[in-house]
Amino acid sequence: MPSAGFAYARWEKFYHNPFPSRQQLEAIAVLMGVDADRLAQMLPPEGVGMKHEPIRLCGACYGEVPCHKIEWQFKTTQMCEKHKLSLLSECPKCGARFKIPALWVDGWCQRCFIEFGNMSKLLCI
Ligand SMILES: [Zn+2]
Ligand SMILES: [Zn+2]
Structure with a gap:
């Protein structure tokens, strides 16, 4: 490994x-x-390009299917088309940056432990 x-x-x-x-x-x-x-x-359409950081995430998508979507890293993607939510680039509660998706073993913020699937709900409060 x-x-x-x-x-x-x-x-x-x-x-x-x-x-x-x-x-x-x-x-x-x-x-x-x-x-x-x-x-x-x-892979993104030719010419679109991708960003490797910050790692971005739609909490609502993650709550449904707990895996990173590569289109969140496309330069042209600013929000989740499905949920009409801005992509998160850091934890909305404590501001910690997300780790690379391969390290998302637990599916929560490594600093404050809020679950990714609950992050978009937090924004609605
Ligand atoms: Zn979404
Ligand atoms: Zn946090």
């Missing part, structure tokens, strides 16, 4: 080069916990 540092380096490289090699794609697929073929289909 590659270390988290190694994985993060691959993650960065991926975003600097929007059309990765098969090898890079597979490394990133592991990082994001998805299938490499599925990841290839999820």
Whole structure:
């Protein structure tokens, strides 16, 4: 298993080069916990580009399906189309930045432990 540092380096490289090699794609697929073929289909349209940070998240989507969506990292994506919510780039409660999706083992903020699925509800209060 590659270390988290190694994985993060691959993650960065991926975003600097929007059309990765098969090898890079597979490394990133592991990082994001998805299938490499599925990841290839999820790449942004040519010329759109992606941001590797901040990591963004729609809490409502995560509450339904607990996994990171790659389109949240597209430069053109500012909000969740499905929920009409602005994507979060940090915890709405404590302001902590999100870790890379491969490290989202527990699905909550590593600082204040609010669950990702509850973050969008917090914004509605
Ligand atoms: Zn959503
Ligand atoms: Zn927090």
